Amino acid sequence: MAAVIGYARTSTVEQEAGLEAQQRDLAAAGCTRVYAERVSSVATRPQLTEALGYLRDGDVLVVTKLDRLARSVADLLGIIARLEERKVGLRVLSMGGAEVDTRTPTGRLMLTMLGAVAEFERALMLERQREGIAKAKAEGKYQGRVPTAQRQADAVRQLKAEGVRPVDIARRLGIGRASVYRILGAGAA
Template sequence: MTVGYARTSTVEQEASLEAQDRDLRAAGCGKVFAERVSSIAKRAQLEAALEYVREGDTLAVTKPDRLARSVADLLGIIARLEAKGVALRVLSMGGSEVDTRTPTGRLMLTMLGAVAEFERALMLERQREGIAKAKAEGKYQGRVPTAQRQAAEVLRLKAEGVRPVDIARKLGIGRASVYRILG
């Protein structure tokens, strides 16, 4: 059986998720696991897909960056799949596919993963440079910490004898933020 995995980083990328689902189903995926989550967050549907696949199955993705955040992450996922006897198939590779059942496929996927990781690092570097420039020009302030905006309410609730854990729950902020405000 071919099982698909689709991921986008944000809700705004709904069209991308739909396109991935369409391409995976067209490639013969009988089941598709999909989620809207950053690659650095816990990817529950990826874990579900990795648990779901069985020996002889193939996990399909449209692009390597939809599956892994780095070459190390990609190789770790491939190792988990290979331990279960499952192949990985990447559909969108300039008109051809990469399949980890072959040595050439594993080599190509590792190289493509390295290129994707390099591109991401360059993008983050440009982003940091842009933020630094905007800060220097006084155009970038960053976001105001959410908990700090509620400092007065935290102090008021503490004065009323409310426990820090209950303050955090009531205000929807982290316990550590409450303790930071209480000093």
């Protein structure tokens, strides 16, 4: 019997309600098993890898929205190719109010087109963001984010003065070893 497998993802812990809502929607769609994770789409997604590895001929992978599954059209097409290779369908529950199912020719066409539109929208958003940052910089209003490690510069120097090795400083403070060396080097200059 074919399995209906769900995949849910949010980018951050703050989106816990979103993850729970996805899991609820996937269960309502008949998913017998749901793989869920809190990870950025650009990071390694171990639960997605596990879900894709679990799927067999005739199974269906279900996601609530396309952006929960793929980071770009190329990524989407790669995932779809892997699914088709194994004769696995893909259902997207919410694509602008409609459901898309790649087990039909129309569903495959719609998914590819909507994926392209989503990538185009993302590119436009990033372009507007870059323009906004450039404008803010020109007006002297943009400072950028304060590097996390720099906030701990005093603690780095204190630990070094106590004889703690840079690698251990990095581990204790949860920052990169390179950041420790950068802070220590800046203090010597």
